[in-house]
Structures are given as structure tokens and as C-alpha cells.
Amino acid sequence: MNQEGTHGEHVPAIVAAAHELKAPLALVRQQLLRLDSSDVSSAQQRLIQQAVMTTERGLRLTSNLTRAARIEEGALFTLEPINPEQMCRDIATELAPLFEAHGRTLQVHQRKHPLLLVANRDLLRRILLGFSDNALHYSEPGSPVHMQITALKQAGVVRVGVRDYGPALSSDLWKTLQKKMKLAPQPVHARPESSGLGLMLAQQFAEAMNGEIGVVRHKDGATFYVDLQASTQLSFLS
């Protein structure tokens, strides 16, 4: 049996599992939110909030898995011009309680001139939420996570990156990972708790938008990024 065949047989089981997990996770979250509104001590309140955020991370993953399955089924996604900085700011606001609960911050580098890229709003959001979740997990306590947008003008591409300050990646990791990630999740060296599943999903989402993901290695961490086609409206704004 070839590798593609093996992969193809695993997808329905994973998607079915994701669907099955979604309902109980959503129920637990609702029960916790109900508790959250009643009289509890501050310590209990903190535990409830942490549990809510944990279920939300789980729900994001199950939702990403089912969305990836739709891509494999050939579903089409509308592409539109998007201001990635605004989206990053929205995500930073949305994840602020989660980062604060972990003693970290998520910051967006502000550009003088806004850039526009062509993407599907939902898929890009999922990629950046995934990168941010990943950065939260691997950054050092007290350190910031930065979201930054840059233009690669010659390639006609806008890069949206999420920079963490955590364990460094080996230089040949990404090449190996890229070859394998389309077939099955692979652990990320130096980040042993990672299965690589989040990156595999991000790769799928990026490809569905004619883009790609990548990583830049730093001495003190990594920047995971997604490259997407710049909008033609870019010229009017920069």
C-alpha cells in the first residue's frame, strides 16, 4: 500500500473522531460557563476560566480537522482582499485572556502603511490562531509573542508571521518536515510535545488559498509564517 493510500484511509477516522469530540467539548464548555456565572471563590473562578480556555483550544483543533476534511473533499473557499494587520489585532484581542492566564502577551507590530493580501478569511484566521496557540505553548513565561506583517514585493507576496521566544528549531528540520507533513503529522524536533498536526492543517489551509507556510529559525525561538498573494489593491495603499 502506498503512503497516499494509508493517509486516505486515516482521514475519515480522524474527522469522525473530531466530530465526536466536538459535542462533548462544547457541552463541557457550556457547563463551565454556567458555573462561571455563579458564586465561586477566586481560586475556583481561575480554574473554571482555565478549563474554559482549554476546551476552546480543543474545540479549535476539532473544528480545524473538520474544515481540513472539507478541503480534501474539494470544497471551494472564497478569496477576498484582507487586511492581515486588522485580523492579527482581532486575534490578539480574542486570545488576550488565554495569553494573560499563561503570563504571556500577544502583540501586533503596527505598520505605517497597511498591506492587503488575498485569502479566505476563515482559513487565514485558523492558521494564525494555530500559530498563536503554538507560540503560546513554546514561548518562555513572561515573554511576548509577536505577530508581524511584511511585504515580499518581488514575489508579490505578503507574509504574516508569529514569532515566539522558545526552543530553537534545527536547521534541516523544516525541509524534512515539509516532505512528511502532507502524509502524516510529524513531531517537531526540539519541541517534543508537538505532533506536527497543527502545522499539517495550516499547510492544507494555506494551499487552499494558493499560499504556503514556513518557519524562520532564531537563536531564541522561531517565526512560523504564512505567505499569501498580495492584493492588487496593495499598490494604492503603500
Add this chain to the structure above:
Amino acid sequence: MIKKKILLIEDDDWMAQLQGEILAEAGFSVRVARHAHEAIALIDAKMPDIIIADVLLAGATIFTLLNELQSHHDTGEVPVILCTSIAEQFTPEQLKTYGVRRVIDKATMESDALTVAVKAVLGG
């Protein structure tokens, strides 16, 4: 003051209990059906002002029931709110013909999401 009547169609007992309590506290009269057949029996007994329904139910999906309700003049007038964990799979255009006025994502909804939606639909 007469309470507005909600029919909640939800096959998860604990989710139904939770949502029912929240809606009752907000001043609504709530009846719960676990599947389409039970929902039809409850609708026949007393017409609800609004239906809140999960999509994936034991047996037929909610769309079989909604299709049936839309084929009758009286039941076709009852507004529907879907509360589902597969909200991302639907667009408003797809659901308009089923009388669906709102779709709430179970995975991201806040505690008061149903109450707010019911008030918006009934008040609008």
C-alpha cells in the same frame, strides 16, 4: 404575562437541561424534545412561538423535520434557531427555506447566546 413558548429539540440530555434552565430563568416556557418524532408530538399538542434545534439528532436530521414543518401553513410560520456544533457548514441562504432565522455555534456561544437570539427573533 403569558410566557413565550420555546420548543427545544436537543438529543443530549445534559445540554438540553442546561439550555432549558437558562431559557426558563430568562422567563420563557420551555419544552424539550429529544428527536423529530417527539418534536412533532409536542408541536401538535401546543404550537410553540419559536423552535430551537440541534442539527444532528438521533434518527432523522433536523432538516427532515423542518421540511415537514414548512409544508404546513401554521407550523411554517414558526421561526427556528439552529444551535449546532456544525454551524460552519451552513450559509444563511441555504437555511432560509427552512425558516431558520439564526444559527448559533455551540462551540463558541456564550451563556446568554440563546436568550439573546430568542429575544431578537421574537421581538423583530
